[in-house]
Amino acid sequence: MASKLHQLRAKATEASNFMVKNGSAYYKQLIEKNKQHIQDPPTVETCQNLSNQLFYTRLTSIPVRYEAFWKELDYVKHLVKHRHELKIEDAGIAALFGLECFAWFCAGEIIGRGFTLTGYRA
Template sequence: MASKLKALQSKACQASQLISKHGSGYYKQLLEQNKQYIQEPATIEKCNLLAKQLLYTRLASIPVRCEAFWKELDYVKHLWRNRQDLKVEDAGIAALFGLECYAWYCAGEIVGRGFTFTGYSV
């Protein structure tokens, strides 16, 4: 156990040195590449305005998202009505989608329990 702790400390030290050496250069490069997205001057009022614009833009997109949802639902209903015409590929995709939903549910349960598998924390 102590050797694993020493190895972990060594890796953390190496990562810290790498970040301190190259971090500011990466930060400057990232800002330079994305300068068209930076608002000048960066004031509290401007940040509040952008936050409100994001919120209301998202709210305005809800009807479009609802319409897309109902179209998808109609497509699924159509597929279910004509299920005898389904291909093996379509059934496989549906099964994989169901499996993925179940896996995300299980992962959410594990995260909700504090990353324990049995529900008991040690």
């Protein structure tokens, strides 16, 4: 355990030294590259205004997303009603989607257990 702590400390020191040497150059490059996204003046009021714009823009998009959800649901209902006309490609896409959902569930379970496969911690 002590050796892992020593390794972690060494890696943190190495990362810190790298940031001291290259951090400001990286910061300047990042700001220059993304200059079009920066609002002037960079004040608290500007940030609050942008935050409000984002919130209310997302709020106004709810009806559009609500309608899209119901269209998708109607499409799924149509597929279930006419499943005898279902193509193998559609069935494959549905199976892959279900598999992906299951994989994300399993990944979440593993993360929730602290990245252990069995739940046992040594």
